[in-house]
Amino acid sequence: MTYASLYQKYRPGTFDEVIGQEHVTRTLRNAVENDQVFHAYLFSGPRGTGKTSTARILARALNCEEGPTSSPCGKCRPCIEIAAGSFPDVFEIDAATHSKVEEAREFLAGVPTGLTAGARRKLYIIDEVHMLSTHAFNALLKTLEEPPAHVVFVLATTEPHKVPPTVAGRCQSLEFRLVSPQKLAEHYIEICEKEGVKAEAAAIEMIARQAGGSVRDGLSLLDQTITAISEEITVEAVLALTARSESETVAAVVDAVAAGDPARCFKLIGDLVDEGRDIRHFVAELNRYFRAMLVTVLAPSAPGLVQLDESAKARVAAQADLLGESAILRGIDLCGGVMTEAASGGDVRFAVETALVRMARPATDPSPAALLQRIESLEKLVSTGGAPPSPSSERVSETPDGKGSADVEAHTPAPNPASADPVVPSAAGSDENAGERVEAGQPPVASAVSGEVPDFDYLLRMWPEFLQALRDKRKQRLHALLAEGRPIALEGNDLIIGFGSKHQYHADSLTNSRDQFDQLLAEVYSAPLRIQSRIVESVDTSEPEAATPEDVPAAPASARVRAADTSNPAADASAEAPDSSGETPISPTDTSEVGVVDLVREAFAAEVVEEYRSE
Known part of the structure; x- marks a missing residue:
């Protein structure tokens, strides 16, 4: 027995079996039951949605021996022959291969003829009708203007805009939709x-x-x-x-764009090419993905606008939050440009790679849309308390013997002018290190990671310093991931970050970026810590209070510290003295004043021309 494919074997035979087209089947069912069948129908919609199958069901409903009925039996001779394509009064014409006017006149020549025995209506099902030539449409139009009473035309097309208005206007149009x-x-x-x-x-x-x-x-x-x-x-x-899920590839590309990683984008596009995938289709899917993110941002509570499962919706929402509205709109514009380039016969791979680089690196794009995206990123950074990174400075401190020693210190928050530098006892307890001290508000920075792991309370108190280190190194994406989490436990060398159940994407992304976090943990805490994520019922995402100088424990022996300058006490006093106006100078990391200015200077290479202060 010849094998029948599933789409042939399970082709719908009644209106009830048509999936996802209730608005069409209801109209046709009522027309049959009320004897109001129109002389011509235009079925339009994407491929594989049931246009030709529904036309055959209409033919069976009109010619069934128990009919006309909206529920053909499927057992009588007309029903069986129509399903097999051998009924003499049902004609199926493929306009893609019969597009000439001579061929149109040939099949239209039988329209005026009568019916065969057992038939009530003669049906002409013309598939892909938009492929007919202009002269063929003119021949068909004449028949549609004065149709015989016993003839019904069903015109099916995937491109209704190519059907002449004079033809479409003489048909009852029914649009088939994609199925959820x-x-x-x-x-x-x-x-x-x-x-x-x-x-x-x-x-x-x-x-x-x-x-x-x-x-x-x-x-x-x-x-x-x-x-x-x-x-x-x-x-x-x-x-x-399927080689790889198209949606997974698109989501991975969006992750790379959000992380500012063009190298990852190049690799993903290269994988698509190696797998023989159609890049044009990928760009269309990427454009739809950006549209889903835009809907998530602008209409998060509107139901049915985005057809995604819950896990996919959560991932889209998290990515939209990281990118921002302007970046999403810019992505849609760039995808549109790539599709235009593809339509004109250009190099699609080059176009999509260039577009992805511009998405991932807005600073390389001089367009107004890229400028708007950079401004939005700055606003988001300022709103979360970020500060511009300052370059490492080389400071020379004098040892008690008067010899200068250079010590390059990483950028850390400025000391509180109101507090004095506390003396920190040496971990080894030796007298020669008794004068060493740590700057106020600054965690000890290790030149080499010590083997000691601090207790959890100390890690929790110093957590704001770790977040500040992420901002200083311009790790905005890493900082955004941790914004929804909080340290909840220390298990051996593993620092556990808790996330709420709604932030599964943040937890997974943290795991994927664990190497970067571990390196920063070692720099800030001077200990071989590893970061892990865990989903918990609820998490308090408010930042703990920063550690005060009294909270700072003894620094590890390997920590770099600055020796107290006892030879020039006036230097320390002048560094913390108020200016001539009686006000204490603003800290360089104060984001409410200097920080915002520095952010603008950093992002746009701008200079302050004139200042205006609100009263």
């Missing part, structure tokens, strides 16, 4: 049960998403998967057939 992934998944699960095939729910959902709203495309992929597997349909089996 949820309905497709339910349909495919039923088919697997009928076929006796075991399947993971996640694998079926993936097939439904890959179908893109087309019932036939999804059935073809399901058929291919069933043929390839030995026992059960799994996610791994589906991924093996």
